[in-house]
Amino acid sequence: MSQTVQSSGDKPDENRRDFLTLATTAVGVVGTGMALWPFVDSMNPSKDVLALASVEVNLSNIAVGQAIKVMWRGKPVFIRHRTEREIKEAEDVALNQLVDPETDDARVKKKEWLIVVGVCTHLGCIPMGTATGEPRGDFDGWYCPCHGSHYDSSGRIRKGPAPKNLHVPTYTFLTDTSVKIG
Amino acid sequence: MSAPVWNNKVVKWVDDRLPIISMVHHAAYEYPTPKNLSYMWNFGSLAGFVLVTMILSGIFLVMNYTPHADMAFDSVERIMRDVNYGWLIRYLHVNGASMFFICVYIHIFRGLYYGSYKAPREVLWWIGILILLAMMATAFMGYVLPWGQMSFWGATVITNLFSAFPVIGDPLVTWLWGGFSVGNPTLNRFFSLHYLLPFVILGLVVLHVWALHAVRSNNPTGVEIKTPQDSIPFHPYYTIKDLFGMGVFLIIYLYFVFFAPNFFGEPDNYIMANPLSTPAHIVPEWYFLPFYAILRSIDFEFLGIPAKLLGVLAMFAAIIVLFVIPWLDTSKVRSSRFRPVYKWFFVILVIDCFILGYCGAKSPADPFMGLHGLQVITVGQLATLYYFLHFLVVMPVVGKMERPKPLPASISESVLKGGANA
Numbered sequence: 274m275s276q277t278v279q280s281s282g283d284k285p286d287e288n289r290r291d292f293l294t295l296a297t298t299a300v301g302v303v304g305t306g307m308a309l310w311p312f313v314d315s316m317n318p319s320k321d322v323l324a325l326a327s328v329e330v331n332l333s334n335i336a337v338g339q340a341i342k343v344m345w346r347g348k349p350v351f352i353r354h355r356t357e358r359e360i361k362e363a364e365d366v367a368l369n370q371l372v373d374p375e376t377d378d379a380r381v382k383k384k385e386w387l388i389v390v391g392v393c394t395h396l397g398c399i400p401m402g403t404a405t406g407e408p409r410g411d412f413d414g415w416y417c418p419c420h421g422s423h424y425d426s427s428g429r430i431r432k433g434p435a436p437k438n439l440h441v442p443t444y445t446f447l448t449d450t451s452v453k454i455g
Numbered sequence: 456m457s458a459p460v461w462n463n464k465v466v467k468w469v470d471d472r473l474p475i476i477s478m479v480h481h482a483a484y485e486y487p488t489p490k491n492l493s494y495m496w497n498f499g500s501l502a503g504f505v506l507v508t509m510i511l512s513g514i515f516l517v518m519n520y521t522p523h524a525d526m527a528f529d530s531v532e533r534i535m536r537d538v539n540y541g542w543l544i545r546y547l548h549v550n551g552a553s554m555f556f557i558c559v560y561i562h563i564f565r566g567l568y569y570g571s572y573k574a575p576r577e578v579l580w581w582i583g584i585l586i587l588l589a590m591m592a593t594a595f596m597g598y599v600l601p602w603g604q605m606s607f608w609g610a611t612v613i614t615n616l617f618s619a620f621p622v623i624g625d626p627l628v629t630w631l632w633g634g635f636s637v638g639n640p641t642l643n644r645f646f647s648l649h650y651l652l653p654f655v656i657l658g659l660v661v662l663h664v665w666a667l668h669a670v671r672s673n674n675p676t677g678v679e680i681k682t683p684q685d686s687i688p689f690h691p692y693y694t695i696k697d698l699f700g701m702g703v704f705l706i707i708y709l710y711f712v713f714f715a716p717n718f719f720g721e722p723d724n725y726i727m728a729n730p731l732s733t734p735a736h737i738v739p740e741w742y743f744l745p746f747y748a749i750l751r752s753i754d755f756e757f758l759g760i761p762a763k764l765l766g767v768l769a770m771f772a773a774i775i776v777l778f779v780i781p782w783l784d785t786s787k788v789r790s791s792r793f794r795p796v797y798k799w800f801f802v803i804l805v806i807d808c809f810i811l812g813y814c815g816a817k818s819p820a821d822p823f824m825g826l827h828g829l830q831v832i833t834v835g836q837l838a839t840l841y842y843f844l845h846f847l848v849v850m851p852v853v854g855k856m857e858r859p860k861p862l863p864a865s866i867s868e869s870v871l872k873g874g875a876n877a
């Protein structure tokens with residue numbers, strides 16, 4: 274290496290040393306991070322878990338006013354065959370009364386079928402109100418027993434600590450009486 | 456401290472090559488200990504004893520436990536019914552967890568009362584808080600392993616806390632679960648970590664004792680050892696006192712093991728985990744109740760931070776605040792014996808923690824202690840407020856305003872004049 278490129282005369286190697294130290298440290302840090310990633314990522318959902326990502330449901334046995342729970346990705350999905358009154362209630366709410374404003378239209382594909390993930394958006398409990406006789410809360414939807422969240426007949430949060438509406442999964446109607454979730 | 460001279464040739468041969476015998480001798484025999492330690496100083500070694508009990512009983516439980524979502528519950532029932540003395544080992548482990556927290560909570564409040572967190576013991580105190588955090592993580596994951604209803608839903612609720620964080624929240628929770636809900640991958644990793652963390656705790660305990668031996672034990676007067684008259688060797692004086700305390704402790708511990716083994720538990724955990732049905736009332740184990748009450752008492756937004764996130768932050772802050780109390784406490788006096796005003800605030804803090812515990816065990820909308828018109832959530836909010844006020848306001852302000860009682864000139868003088876009545 275030529276000495277003539279040195280800028281500081283009395284400490285000739287300072288810049289080159291600094292560069293080498295920085296470069297070595299950077300390579301070490303990036304390398305450690307790259308070596309660590311496989312371990313971190315191994316804790317993410319594996320391929321077999323991801324493969325169980327969709328489920329088909331036959332709707333023909335669900336009478337008006339009835340609801341069922343199906344398992345999808347290890348958690349329940351609520352499918353409710355809504356009554357005229359429940360649909361009207363869901364549509365008549367003014368958006369400014371909602372904690373997480375969403376129209377009923379944006380949450381359903383067919384008005385009589387409400388399909389939501391049955392996991393309370395507060396801390397993940399299963400709200401009650403699907404089976405006949407369970408409390409449906411103050412808004413004709415679901416009631417979460419853990420910390421007292423009330424959801425309406427569109428699965429929207431109306432009262433209690435939950436911050437969001439019940440999540441709507443991706444789904445497609447294969448026929449009039451069959452739906453594929455996921 | 457001069458190195459001891461070993462007469463036994465074998466001992467000498469080993470010690471010359473690895474001075475481990477000198478080290479143990481130095482730490483456990485010569486260690487100069489204040490001569491006025493009360494029974495409140497028993498709980499550190501008791502906690503160490505429980506840690507060893509937990510590790511040993513845990514190792515034997517693992518020999519019969521199956522960490523799989525379909526088999527875990529049944530394997531625990533098999534341990535209870537079919538494995539020789541399986542019931543004993545499991546009940547020792549289950550009740551040992553409660554005993555561990557009882558010892559450690561008394562140990563912490565002892566430190567708070569006698570100012571054991573103040574200079575030069577800040578690092579000793581920090582390591583203690585790290586041990587508490589590691590214990591909480593270990594206890595939480597251990598509770599999940601039997602895969603009962605409370606295991607499953609406790610795990611669901613607590614892991615969902617992390618979803619409160621903006622942007623990273625949901626991917627973080629999925630990562631913690633290894634799926635889209637609590638399931639077999641979650642059980643497996645909790646098992647792995649539940650086995651690992653006790654050894655991390657053991658390492659932290661070694662650091663804790665190391666730091667203790669560097670700065671020496673505090674004592675009820677809070678006055679440091681000044682002359683050799685102030686101290687006595689750890690052995691035999693405190694080994695025998697610790698042993699006596701251990702005898703009393705074992706009577707209590709084993710009473711629960713043999714006569715009330717499910718006293719601290721929830722009956723719902725003897726129902727196998729069902730992802731489709733949440734128990735009507737989810738409560739964490741008793742040792743988490745005060746923190747659970749703080750979490751739930753935040754049901755309002757503040758500065759645009761949503762209630763859920765704020766509750767999570769408050770719960771973590773309740774422990775994090777302990778790290779900074781060496782600097783929040785402005786009083787020059789360590790022991791509350793000589794602090795006529797702060798002493799009463801300490802009593803209020805203890806009562807406050809019990810009230811928080813009570814609130815954590817009840818539904819938020821229930822009447823507090825059967826009083827109509829007073830909801831649990833309201834009391835929980837007031838108790839949470841006091842908890843933080845105690846550390847953030849009372850400690851700095853009282854330390855400045857209070858006029859402490861005169862301190863004894865030395866530990867010896869205090870002992871000769873009759874301790875606190877001097």
